[in-house]
Amino acid sequence: MERSISLDSIQMLKITKEMGIDTVWDRYEKQQPQCGFGETGLCCRHCLQGPCRIDPFGTTGPKLGICGASADTIVARGLARNIAAGTSSHSAHAKHLAHTLLKWSRGEAPDYGIRDQQKFYRVLDRVGISREDKTDQQLAGELAKLCLEEFSEREEAPVWLKTTITKARMEKFEKLGIVPLGLDSVVAEIMHRTTNGVDADPINILLASIKCAIADYSGMYMGTDLSDILFGTPAPVMSTANLGSLKVNAINVAVHGHNPVLSEIMVAEAMKMADEAKAAGASEGFNLVGICCTGHEVLMRHGIPYATNSLSQELAIVTGALDAAVVDYQCIMPSLPEVAKRFHTAIITTMPITKIPGATHIEFDEEHAGEKAREVLRLAIEAYKKRDPAKVNIPESRNNAMAGMSAESILSVLSLLDANDPLKPLIDNIVNGNILGVCLFAGCNDVKITQDKFYVTLVKELAANNILILCTGCAAGSFARHGLLTPEATEKYAGPGLKAVLTALGHAAGLNAPLPLALHTGSCVDNSRAASIATAIANKLGVDVSQLPVVATAPEAAMEKALSIGTWAVAMGLPTHVGVVPPVTGSPLVVQVLTQTAKDLLGGYFIVEPDPKLAAEKLVAALKERRQGLGI
Amino acid sequence: MKRIYVRPELCTGCKSCELACAVEHSKSKNLIGAMMEPFPPHPRLYIEAVEKSSFDFFKIPMTCRHCDPAPCIAACIPQAMHRSASDTVTNVGGKNACIACGMCVMMCPFGMIARGTSPDGKIMALKCDLCPDRSAPACVSACPEGALLFLEGDDFAHQKRQRASTALTTANQLGEETLVQAQQE
Structure with missing residues (x-):
């Protein structure tokens, strides 16, 4: 199998081969063949009597685990724990931002502030905090405390759930008994009920998993709100993508991970310290680039170039021109220091919960944010001095990319067509068929799939079918690196109806060209932005999200976080495609519930399809079914 | 083979x-x-x-050791079990079809033949x-x-000899070094 269709990845992989450097692709090969019990979810390690494995064929091997758990129970328990892990990741992200806001409110984190006061006030009003006679500091403190309370267990639904979804959806969740009472408490509940001797009913466990995923949604929504308040709501911005964004005459520093709390300060400090970089011999100063979701956070707010997705993170080092990689958490390969040993790159971990053997740890705290960022940048300067020009191979490929299409900026572009009723032009074009429907692309790169191939093939198929594309996380990174976040891509690949709409919007926005083929909606946490647009449309039409011609896809899903997001997309009522088969096939019952029964219960359901062309057909069919339901 | x-x-x-x-x-x-x-x-x-x-x-x-002579072949009444042209002991493609009598199951010294259902739904000896x-x-x-x-059997034995002789060499070297050290002291 080809490893990647991305030209910069291909070029760097030639070098890793010549130099004998192992990357994720080599490690994947060395893991072959992978265990079939794990692949099907039929291996249970939840107690010390195990591991237990169920014979997937039921011919010669055991049909029950030692405790008596069936294949259905074991598969459902495994999936529940995957979803709980994904939920805990997004919740930790949101909590980190809440703590930052709280520290700022107390005057303990002076490097931060309220960057989008309008959104701050909108969020306060939505969550029911009275603004009367209070300073921004006081309000920030109240908001942060409300956020932190969301994680413990209460006797009512989380505020970030009940104030952000349609009334009909909330009633459905209540009826099914899947309203989480706390964003962290539900994770603990999953750990409890999936341990030996608690919940053995696969359906009951799956409902709990969906409840946990709904908490994941609430935490992500909170994360997006807090990021926008602290760092500004993204607005359309032009930048570049690919490893070709590294500069030979600059000190290249990659910010990698997920949370903007550190990277935002890095951007500010790098500008202030340009002279120090120049004094060290780098005529262009610092060149910050992004990797993974931290990359998206700084791309959409500051136009920082997007170097690469998480799967090819090691290849950024192989350019020989990356002087430092500063990481926070999630999707960080523990192999980075090993690859860096062959070059001069400083790998710097910054979070107390993310340390990697072989990396330099500079613990970051919000109280001393600027100081810590400067310390990190000075380490990058020292590393730069050791750069070996003979090893520098910066790939030429570099694409333009337009980012920053937050819900607010999409609405503001739409309001140029209809100031009084911004959603109307979008709804009109969906009704008249110029736009068949909307598809949210999310998820990861997965080493099991040729990097970006599924994304690029699928998005071209869907765009040709006049489907409006939103994208986040590594999906957005993939499109950025393939030049699909550009007006040129719209000209080339959009179907006539979609092209007409994107052209009208682009011209209204003064671009003198169409909007890009895919609208960069943010990082993974910002899948909440797409959900908020869908909810706004549903509320305006007086229907539920489960009736709208909106679908989601994670064609190259890899992480537990993607399972959580996919599951809440289903809970919100979206047909949700995954291109990688999750470890659930060992239970035909679980597969049936996720792909069929869910449709009756929630409106949303999973579509598992590893073939891009067939996936496109199924997504188009799902959109057409929705249109039929609405009589359009 | x-x-x-x-x-x-x-x-x-x-x-x-x-x-x-x-x-x-x-x-x-x-x-x-x-x-x-x-x-x-x-x-x-x-x-x-x-x-x-x-x-x-x-x-x-x-x-399965694919024995020669193979007890399962000797025991097969309908002569389904046979030695193929590629020297494999199999009950597929024999003189007559397997009748699932279980004689081979009883005769195999290693218990490597089971009576079960083939993917076509036929009850037969599976090996x-x-x-x-x-x-x-x-x-x-x-x-x-x-x-x-x-x-090949020779190659497996050769690999095993190599591992054993490597161990012997290492042990021998260690012994000699210990001897030299003792003499020096």
Whole structure:
């Protein structure tokens, strides 16, 4: 199998081969063949009597685990724990931002502030905090405390759930008994009920998993709100993508991970310290680039170039021109220091919960944010001095990319067509068929799939079918690196109806060209932005999200976080495609519930399809079914 | 003639070989497809557990030896079990069809033949056929530990001699070094 269709990845992989450097692709090969019990979810390690494995064929091997758990129970328990892990990741992200806001409110984190006061006030009003006679500091403190309370267990639904979804959806969740009472408490509940001797009913466990995923949604929504308040709501911005964004005459520093709390300060400090970089011999100063979701956070707010997705993170080092990689958490390969040993790159971990053997740890705290960022940048300067020009191979490929299409900026572009009723032009074009429907692309790169191939093939198929594309996380990174976040891509690949709409919007926005083929909606946490647009449309039409011609896809899903997001997309009522088969096939019952029964219960359901062309057909069919339901 | 040889000391008991064997002997030849077939496939090799202590087991991969002469061939009344042109002992493509009488099951000294349902739904004796459609049997390719090897008998013995002689050399060197050290002191 080809490893990647991305030209910069291909070029760097030639070098890793010549130099004998192992990357994720080599490690994947060395893991072959992978265990079939794990692949099907039929291996249970939840107690010390195990591991237990169920014979997937039921011919010669055991049909029950030692405790008596069936294949259905074991598969459902495994999936529940995957979803709980994904939920805990997004919740930790949101909590980190809440703590930052709280520290700022107390005057303990002076490097931060309220960057989008309008959104701050909108969020306060939505969550029911009275603004009367209070300073921004006081309000920030109240908001942060409300956020932190969301994680413990209460006797009512989380505020970030009940104030952000349609009334009909909330009633459905209540009826099914899947309203989480706390964003962290539900994770603990999953750990409890999936341990030996608690919940053995696969359906009951799956409902709990969906409840946990709904908490994941609430935490992500909170994360997006807090990021926008602290760092500004993204607005359309032009930048570049690919490893070709590294500069030979600059000190290249990659910010990698997920949370903007550190990277935002890095951007500010790098500008202030340009002279120090120049004094060290780098005529262009610092060149910050992004990797993974931290990359998206700084791309959409500051136009920082997007170097690469998480799967090819090691290849950024192989350019020989990356002087430092500063990481926070999630999707960080523990192999980075090993690859860096062959070059001069400083790998710097910054979070107390993310340390990697072989990396330099500079613990970051919000109280001393600027100081810590400067310390990190000075380490990058020292590393730069050791750069070996003979090893520098910066790939030429570099694409333009337009980012920053937050819900607010999409609405503001739409309001140029209809100031009084911004959603109307979008709804009109969906009704008249110029736009068949909307598809949210999310998820990861997965080493099991040729990097970006599924994304690029699928998005071209869907765009040709006049489907409006939103994208986040590594999906957005993939499109950025393939030049699909550009007006040129719209000209080339959009179907006539979609092209007409994107052209009208682009011209209204003064671009003198169409909007890009895919609208960069943010990082993974910002899948909440797409959900908020869908909810706004549903509320305006007086229907539920489960009736709208909106679908989601994670064609190259890899992480537990993607399972959580996919599951809440289903809970919100979206047909949700995954291109990688999750470890659930060992239970035909679980597969049936996720792909069929869910449709009756929630409106949303999973579509598992590893073939891009067939996936496109199924997504188009799902959109057409929705249109039929609405009589359009 | 290549045969499956076993290094039981490397087996971790993961049963990947059993799964791969069953899948190879299904109609669809992939895991998920095989699970959905009306007659799910049956492995033709087995990981046996032998008690090592009260809390631990040896894990021993057991495979058909394709004996010569083979007791299963001698016992087969309808002469379904035979030695193929490629020197494989099999009951597929023999003089007559297998009648599932179970004579071979009783005669095999290693217990490597089972009575079961073929992917076509036929009750018959099921045994290793060394995966005629593959360059190496599926179980060997699936083993992550190198506990199963597909080799000429001479080559397996040679590899074993090499390991033993390496150990002997190391021990010998250590002995000599100790002697020299003692003399110096």
